Amino acid sequence: MxxxxxxxxxxxxxxxxxxxxxxxxxxxxxxxxxxxxxxxxxxxxxxxxxxxxxxxxxxxxxxxxxxxxxxxxxxxxxxxxxxxxxxxxxxxxxxxxxxxxxxxxxxxxxxxxxxxxxxxxxxxxxxxxxxxxxxxxxxxxxxxxxxxxxxxxxxxxxxxxxxxxxxxxxxxxxxxxxxxxxxxxxxxxxxxxxxxxxxxxxxxxxxxxxxxxxxxxxxxxxxxxxxxAGINSRGELAQAEARWQKRRREQAMVDGATLIAPETVWFAWDTKLGRDVTIEPNVVFGPGVTVADDVSIHAFSHLEGATIESGVSVGPYARLRPGALLKKGSRVGNFVEIKKAVLGEGAKANHLTYLGDAEVGRDANIGAGTITCNYDGYFKHQTVIGDRAFIGSNSALIAPVRIGTDAIVAAGSAVSRDVADGELRLVRAEQLVKPGWADSFHDAMKKKKADKPG
CATH class of the missing domain: 3.90.550.10 (Spore Coat Polysaccharide Biosynthesis Protein SpsA; Chain A)
Structure with missing residues (x-):
């Protein structure tokens, strides 16, 4: 027997x-x-x-x-x-x-x-x-x-x-x-x-x-x-997905998450959520996401392969890609993309930013339109931004580069060399002023257009 x-x-x-x-x-x-x-x-x-x-x-x-x-x-x-x-x-x-x-x-x-x-x-x-x-x-x-x-x-x-x-x-x-x-x-x-x-x-x-x-x-x-239930067609695959998602949403709420519009949130098989997580409508989780307690994920955000510590705010319209680590109390705002990067405790990237292959220190501020230029066409390079650094809007940080603690990068700068602690770095072309030039240009172009046949 x-x-x-x-x-x-x-x-x-x-x-x-x-x-x-x-x-x-x-x-x-x-x-x-x-x-x-x-x-x-x-x-x-x-x-x-x-x-x-x-x-x-x-x-x-x-x-x-x-x-x-x-x-x-x-x-x-x-x-x-x-x-x-x-x-x-x-x-x-x-x-x-x-x-x-x-x-x-x-x-x-x-x-x-x-x-x-x-x-x-x-x-x-x-x-x-x-x-x-x-x-x-x-x-x-x-x-x-x-x-x-x-x-x-x-x-x-x-x-x-x-x-x-x-x-x-x-x-x-x-x-x-x-x-x-x-x-x-x-x-x-x-x-x-x-x-x-x-x-x-x-x-x-x-x-x-x-x-x-x-x-x-x-x-x-x-x-x-x-x-x-067997899955033999695309339609049955979609039905299976819908059944799985319905069960997972219900379990998320049982476990202490708030889903504002549950039917619009899509989880992956391994999504991990803490307690008192609030998820707004139209959020999509790809595989490999871990979310700690007291996190807010705002509408229309997409997360995959990311780790989010407690007290973080994400989105709306944010994209977290594999390797993203958002430390306690940090904030990612609208149209921000983070890939293989660490955003330190209390750090902020609120608008229109790309952080790839980067390490951002505690309480740093990343201004709107900032990007880390991490790829040279052949290799990826790292950007390191120190604690409390301030990166002005529309800046390009050309990796490999290090921005020091308490340093300031002025808006519109393209930084390709390291910035020391406490330093101000301003990298802009000299402004050229030609009084009246624009008026003359417009006059000439209007006359040319008026004289053109047909």
């Missing part, structure tokens, strides 16, 4: 061509909340600490290999002859494995770890079934396969196309997910035929074969049909 603490293997089916996506990108690599759907699934499975992970691939195998980077064994299914045939391709990858096998689908990304665990636990429960199937009861069973059961014992499983009228009245549907004892999996699969409407080898047939052997196969039912 396999113990409840048996080793676990994960088999993820991802060999479909995904033709309804109409995309060169593999279907399971399309992102939801900034994360490929396959990665959502792998993250949930990781909570069960599987010893082996196998991804069954066909079309787009090279993309999956690159995305997985050796984290899973790739088994090739070519041609695609059904779900049962797909799992058979994992035989070599699971050779010598003894334990439980969890069969998942790469385009069903939001199965919770708790649900996976419940399937495994049922596998080791009463009657010790060789197979546990995850079922669900949708409002409309549509084209789903049906599970005919007596209590939690499965008496028959059938695909919709092969179902009788009576079987189609059953509302318990097959999600496709299964937990199977390894010693039974391939022995049962070897007995599966393809005498059905599709001419394919159905994975569900292993349940019927085991049942005909008078073995007890069990079903557990998820209460959330959305958990097992």
């Amino acid at each position: 396999t113990s409840a603490a048996a080793p676990l293997a994960i088999v993820i089916l991802a060999a479909g061509k995904g033709t309804r996506m109409k995309s060169d990108l593999h279907k399971v690599l399309h992102p939801v909340a900034g994360r490929p759907m396959l990665e959502h699934l792998l993250a949930s499975a990781a909570e069960l600490a599987p010893q082996r992970q196998v991804v069954v691939a066909g079309h787009g195998r090279e993309q999956l290999e690159k995305a997985l980077g050796g984290r899973a064994i790739i088994a090739l299914q070519e041609p695609q002859l059904g779900t049962g045939h797909a799992v058979l391709q994992a035989r070599e990858a699971l050779r010598g494995f003894e334990g439980d096998v969890l069969i998942l689908y790469g385009d069903v990304p939001f199965v919770r770890a708790d649900t996976m665990q419940a399937m495994i636990q049922r596998l080791h429960g009463t009657e010790e079934p060789p197979i546990v199937v995850l079922g669900f009861e949708p409002e409309d069973p549509l084209q789903y396969g049906r599970i005919v059961a007596d209590g939690d014992r499965i008496t028959w499983m059938v695909e919709h196309k092969d179902a009788t009228t009576e079987q189609r009245l059953v509302n318990l549907c097959n999600s496709g997910l299964m937990a199977v004892r390894s010693q039974d999996l391939f022995a049962l699969l070897d007995r599966v035929g393809n005498e059905n409407a599709q001419g394919e080898y159905y994975l569900t047939d292993i349940v019927n074969i085991a049942s005909m052997d008078n073995r007890y196969c069990a079903v557990i039912v998820t209460n959330e049909a959305d958990e097992v």
Whole structure:
């Protein structure tokens, strides 16, 4: 008998061509909340600490290999002859494995770890079934396969196309997910035929074969049909995104954030928010954002790969790019972009500024229209601005350059050399004044225009 603490293997089916996506990108690599759907699934499975992970691939195998980077064994299914045939391709990858096998689908990304665990636990429960199937009861069973059961014992499983009228009245549907004892999996699969409407080898047939052997196969039912919803088209991808975002917004508010217009805020899969964070309408979080307590993010701001400490104000219309660090009490205003830069405690960049590859000291002030010229066409260079420095409006800081503590850069300066502590730097061309020149110019041009034929 396999113990409840048996080793676990994960088999993820991802060999479909995904033709309804109409995309060169593999279907399971399309992102939801900034994360490929396959990665959502792998993250949930990781909570069960599987010893082996196998991804069954066909079309787009090279993309999956690159995305997985050796984290899973790739088994090739070519041609695609059904779900049962797909799992058979994992035989070599699971050779010598003894334990439980969890069969998942790469385009069903939001199965919770708790649900996976419940399937495994049922596998080791009463009657010790060789197979546990995850079922669900949708409002409309549509084209789903049906599970005919007596209590939690499965008496028959059938695909919709092969179902009788009576079987189609059953509302318990097959999600496709299964937990199977390894010693039974391939022995049962070897007995599966393809005498059905599709001419394919159905994975569900292993349940019927085991049942005909008078073995007890069990079903557990998820209460959330959305958990097992597949994603096969751009429309379904958008629906999945909408469901995920709705849940995340609700959780953000439960955790102590204020969302002025929740439906307009878009989170990434890993967004971290502190308490008493206020988020105004039309804010978008890309991956890698951490926000501390007491932060205000104003409307129409976009944040990605940024860390924001407590008491910071961002936006409106601000863009924080990867590597941005806003320290306690700093402020970023409208039309300010920050990339791979630190804005020190209490520092301000309120208007129309670009700070890239920069370090801005405590309580420094960056005037409107200031930019750090960090790229020379070949390499990036750093700008360092000291504590309490004042950078006048419309200044260009040409990196590499260092502005000292308490230094002042006069408005309109183009600074290419270091500025010492406490120094004033003014870099402007000498103003040339020609009294009356503009009047003469206008007169000449008006006469020329009047004399022009037509």
